[in-house]
Amino acid sequence: MSTRAAQLLSRPFALGSATLPNRIVMAPMTRQFSPGGIPGDDVAVYYARRAAAGTGLIITEGTSVDHPSAGFSADVPRFHGEEPLAGWARVVEAVHAQGGKIMPQLWHVGIQRPAGAPPFPDAPPVGPSGIGIDGTPAGTALTLGDIDDVIRAFADAAQEAERIGFDGIELHGAHGYLIDQFLWERTNQRTDAYGGDPLSRTKFAADLVTAIRERVAPDFPVVLRFSQWKSENYGVRLAENPGELEALLTPLADAGVDAFHASGRRYWQPEFPDSGSELNIAGWTKKVTGKPVITVGSVGLNKEFEPGSLNGATAAVESIERLLDRLEQDEFDLVAVGRALLADPRWAEKVLDDRIPDLVPFSKAAVETLH
Numbered sequence: 001m002s003t004r005a006a007q008l009l010s011r012p013f014a015l016g017s018a019t020l021p022n023r024i025v026m027a028p029m030t031r032q033f034s035p036g037g038i039p040g041d042d043v044a045v046y047y048a049r050r051a052a053a054g055t056g057l058i059i060t061e062g063t064s065v066d067h068p069s070a071g072f073s074a075d076v077p078r079f080h081g082e083e084p085l086a087g088w089a090r091v092v093e094a095v096h097a098q099g100g101k102i103m104p105q106l107w108h109v110g111i112q113r114p115a116g117a118p119p120f121p122d123a124p125p126v127g128p129s130g131i132g133i134d135g136t137p138a139g140t141a142l143t144l145g146d147i148d149d150v151i152r153a154f155a156d157a158a159q160e161a162e163r164i165g166f167d168g169i170e171l172h173g174a175h176g177y178l179i180d181q182f183l184w185e186r187t188n189q190r191t192d193a194y195g196g197d198p199l200s201r202t203k204f205a206a207d208l209v210t211a212i213r214e215r216v217a218p219d220f221p222v223v224l225r226f227s228q229w230k231s232e233n234y235g236v237r238l239a240e241n242p243g244e245l246e247a248l249l250t251p252l253a254d255a256g257v258d259a260f261h262a263s264g265r266r267y268w269q270p271e272f273p274d275s276g277s278e279l280n281i282a283g284w285t286k287k288v289t290g291k292p293v294i295t296v297g298s299v300g301l302n303k304e305f306e307p308g309s310l311n312g313a314t315a316a317v318e319s320i321e322r323l324l325d326r327l328e329q330d331e332f333d334l335v336a337v338g339r340a341l342l343a344d345p346r347w348a349e350k351v352l353d354d355r356i357p358d359l360v361p362f363s364k365a366a367v368e369t370l371h
């Protein structure tokens with residue numbers, strides 16, 4: 001007999017040229033298991049294992065675009081160069097062979113770049129204004145020429161993604177990395193066309209999306225991930241109310257974003273309680289843009305994402321009934337699962353089958369290996 005979870009989560013979803021087999025999405029998670037920036041066969045097996053067990057869409061770990069300052073470490077996969085792209089092509093093939101869909105998360109870390117990160121150890125951290133997440137001077141401000149280079153690097157990556165068979169792309173516009181650094185007033189103090197007021201702060205992301213749209217098929221899905229919170233700085237926000245959220249996202253939707261991935265840490269949390277609405281950040285995003293949305297944040301777990309999560313701070317399995325209630329009300333379209341799906345590659349299959357007690361809780365073991 002079909003479970004409630006299966007009824008709600010097994011419905012296919014059309015996103016541009018991609019028809020996702022169900023509503024379950026693997027959240028992007030940096031693993032640093034790609035030596036020299038090349039995703040190997042173990043990476044392909046890791047993603048294919050989740051596709052085989054019913055994860056409808058995989059969003060890959062963040063993967064660096066072709067700009068000297070883009071990368072985080074030598075073991076984060078690159079999305080440029082012959083060998084990394086050949087590695088990614090094998091990942092795509094393996095996931096498709098299991099009936100899954102997959103999109104790379106295109107990433108530029110901006111001023112969060114650790115000093116000396118390969119393959120260009122001399123490249124400085126760069127950002128809109130040479131200001132770090134904590135508001136103090138950090139890195140180098142991008143010139144207008146640099147901005148053109150970065151936009152070209154993202155557009156090149158999107159074109160390559162389509163060429164090697166990915167089902168769309170996700171832009172990492174969240175958590176205080178480069179795109180988000182432009183969106184956020186604290187890190188963007190520019191006085192040119194890319195800063196100054198909320199609309200100008202959206203220009204970098206909007207220009208990126210426009211440049212990508214010119215290089216890929218009109219129905220090739222472009223997803224943008226954004227967040228209120230920043231790395232290790234969970235209290236800060238881009239938008240204080242629905243009006244500010246609409247002002248932030250409308251230019252991006254107009255530029256050609258097909259779906260938003262609203263990165264929150266607790267999916268049940270009302271985003272703007274003063275409004276009297278229970279909608280979470282994904283729900284509000286759908287309401288103000290009319291675009292499909294992915295929700296995320298502690299799905300199936302009793303503890304939210306925090307810095308310790310990256311090192312395997314434990315979280316126990318929790319019911320998803322509240323999630324299903326919200327999905328049933330069409331608050332969001334797709335559900336991304338992070339740590340729970342790292343811990344248990346068969347998460348989707350077990351949940352669809354109502355085998356919650358069989359799920360593996362999140363622990364250190366989940367981050368230590370590429371299983």
Ligand SMILES: Cc1cc2nc3c(=O)[nH]c(=O)nc-3n(C[C@H](O)[C@H](O)[C@H](O)COP(=O)(O)O)c2cc1C
Nearest residue numbers: 027028029030061062297298299305310337338339
């Ligand atoms: C090990 C790890 C690595 C992550 N790396 C990324 C990343 O590369 N890009 C990104 O947008 N979010 C990243 N995240 C955040 C997750 O995508 C997700 O938003 C977060 O874990 C909350 O979802 P969860 O509660 O289901 O784990 C990472 C999370 C973890 C645990």
